[in-house]
Amino acid sequence: MLNYKSARGYTGWGQLAILCSFVGAGLILTAIVQLIIGSSLISSDIPLTQSGPAMMKALFKPENIMYLQLSQVLGTFFLMFLPVFFYVLLCHGKSPLWIGFSRRLNLAQVLLGFCIIFCANIAANPLADLSKYLFAFFPHLNKWAQSLEDDYSSMVMAMSGLKSYSALIIAIIIMAFFPAMFEEMLFRGAIQNLLVRWWKKPVLAVIVTSLLFSLIHGSAYLFVSRAILGFVLGWMYYRSKNLWINIIAHFLNNAVAVIQLFLMARSTAKPDMAKLDDRMPMWLELASIPILYGLFVAFEKLSAQKRATIELEEQKLWIKSTPQYNLADIQN
16 A cells, blocks of 8 residues: 555655645636636626625526536536546556546446446435435534525526527536536546555545545535445446446436436426435335345446456556566556
């Protein structure tokens, strides 16, 4: 653990510091870009102390939906994609295999991955209800948690703008594909890969990554259930070694939610975000746990050969990138 170094000689702590620095820089860039976009929508006469709420109000107007969508895409691009790109380039090299991009996948793996995520959502659903129940005992915390949910729901509804099929396609790209790709690159491709290689404790690495994954979504009620989903995504990536499977399965999961929003928007004047999380029958929630286990067993068997091939390719990449090491050093 203490001797681990990246392909270009950076220690685990060094890589973590570099990644955090790039993410911090991405956060600053995101804030600047969103400030530029927001300030272009409000009057220059508005006092500085009121500009923040005024920009948010302007962005949430239906006529400004393109600006809100642009703000979201650029925000995730600067916060997640660019930091990972420069981190991998600096610490490892140009090969996309360093963060798990491999062409060795098939349709069955992707479909199983989507089924695993779908089942995990059902299994984790009661945890969201339990969280709401526990928060109710702490009125101040509950008020804060509810405000987070209201803000998130308002942003999603404003950003979706699902009034036509063309708007649906744009929403699927912006709200389903880009978040899935950028989140998987940051959390599984960069953070989880770093922690697994550094700590040599995959379960702990997946747990820590899943907690960070849930934290960035900014939901108190759904923190535990999203952490469970993050763990499932993390373990699925660890057992497949292929980030494309995670990205596509994650994207399909997001797309289902966007399509649900679209159908609700066409059937009612004001869609209710809460209906996306309607409770499943108790028997289905209980049945989802053994089904999830069975899906993972099937996924493991289906991915074993491709995982072994990818691991061999990674070892060859290590040897090529770090001639001072030999194969035995890398395996240990």
